[in-house]
Amino acid sequence: MMLLYAVVPSDATAPDVPGLAGRPLEIIRAAAAAVIVEECPDRLSATNHEAGTFAEIVCNLAESASVLPVRFPTVLTTRSAVLAELQAHERVWGQRLRDLSGLSEVVIRAQWADAEPDSPSSASGTSYLLSRAAAMQQREASVAEISGLIRDWAREIKVLRSQQGIRLACLVAGTDIPPLERAILRWQEAADRRQAVVSGPWPPFSFAVDQEAVHA
Amino acid sequence: MNDAERWSKQEVALVDLIDRVIGGGVVIAGEVVIGVAGVDLVYLGLQLVLAPAHEVEESVALGRRSP
Numbered sequence: 001m002m003l004l005y006a007v008v009p010s011d012a013t014a015p016d017v018p019g020l021a022g023r024p025l026e027i028i029r030a031a032a033a034a035v036i037v038e039e040c041p042d043r044l045s046a047t048n049h050e051a052g053t054f055a056e057i058v059c060n061l062a063e064s065a066s067v068l069p070v071r072f073p074t075v076l077t078t079r080s081a082v083l084a085e086l087q088a089h090e091r092v093w094g095q096r097l098r099d100l101s102g103l104s105e106v107v108i109r110a111q112w113a114d115a116e117p118d119s120p121s122s123a124s125g126t127s128y129l130l131s132r133a134a135a136m137q138q139r140e141a142s143v144a145e146i147s148g149l150i151r152d153w154a155r156e157i158k159v160l161r162s163q164q165g166i167r168l169a170c171l172v173a174g175t176d177i178p179p180l181e182r183a184i185l186r187w188q189e190a191a192d193r194r195q196a197v198v199s200g201p202w203p204p205f206s207f208a209v210d211q212e213a214v215h216a
Numbered sequence: 217m218n219d220a221e222r223w224s225k226q227e228v229a230l231v232d233l234i235d236r237v238i239g240g241g242v243v244i245a246g247e248v249v250i251g252v253a254g255v256d257l258v259y260l261g262l263q264l265v266l267a268p269a270h271e272v273e274e275s276v277a278l279g280r281r282s283p
Binding site: 004007046048051052054055058068069070071072074076085093105107109160167169195197199200202205206207208209 | 223225228229230233234235236237238239240241242243244
């Protein structure tokens with residue numbers, strides 16, 4: 001079985017590091033894009049440990065080439081199956097690789113004093129619905145506020161699901177990360193009991209697929 | 217918020233990274249064997265989308281059949 005790691009430019013090379021199963025990474029090429037793969041045993045576990053190792057490998061790949069990470073754990077049975085999948089999508093993937101060249105993903109988590117966990121409380125009926133509506137409005141307002149603060153640096157923003165506060169995935173250039181982090185720090189310091197964390201930079205996991213192209 | 221409620225940046229980064237590894241990325245129709253503790257639990261030979269647990273929970277709550 002072939003474990004897929006990432007789509008890369010067709011002229012990229014496979015790094016000389018072992019993959020998740022301890023085997024060499026290989027590259028399967030088409031004209032407009034290529035895929036980094038590893039031949040794996042038929043049994044593949046997908047625990048947090050494997051996911052973390054997979055992430056580390058993809059992050060290392062991104063240091064030397066543009067990458068579109070493949071969702072973990074995706075496997076195809078043979079090299080020819082990988083090539084067929086690649087040839088079916090190479091034009092779209094090649095374009096997305098060019099669009100994302102030089103860009104990374106950071107994730108912003110933000111919460112505030114009265115941010116409630118996204119779970120049912122002991123309250124019921126009208127009071128529960130009213131509190132949920134207020135929490136939703138607070139979230140939407142916070143998304144709008146923070147999106148406005150970082151709009152000069154974030155090329156794309158996606159709102160990720162969050163159980164408390166908000167999470168935003170942002171597509172940014174490396175040079176734009178420090179000013180974005182400073183803007184988020186200013187947001188945190190502008191009121192009591194706010195907290196924000198910026199994670200990354202990582203390969204553009206949340207932006208690997210061009211949603212506008214998907215919906216076109 | 218107290219210290220226990222404050223996020224550790226390192227822990228947040230790890231959680232968010234793993235969340236993105238299994239919740240983002242290019243989705244391809246393929247096969248996957250999911251195993252726990254060395255035991256194969258299921259083999260799926262169809263298009264599969266693996267998603268973070270909270271997204272699945274939300275999908276179930278909304279009555280959808282898949283995330």
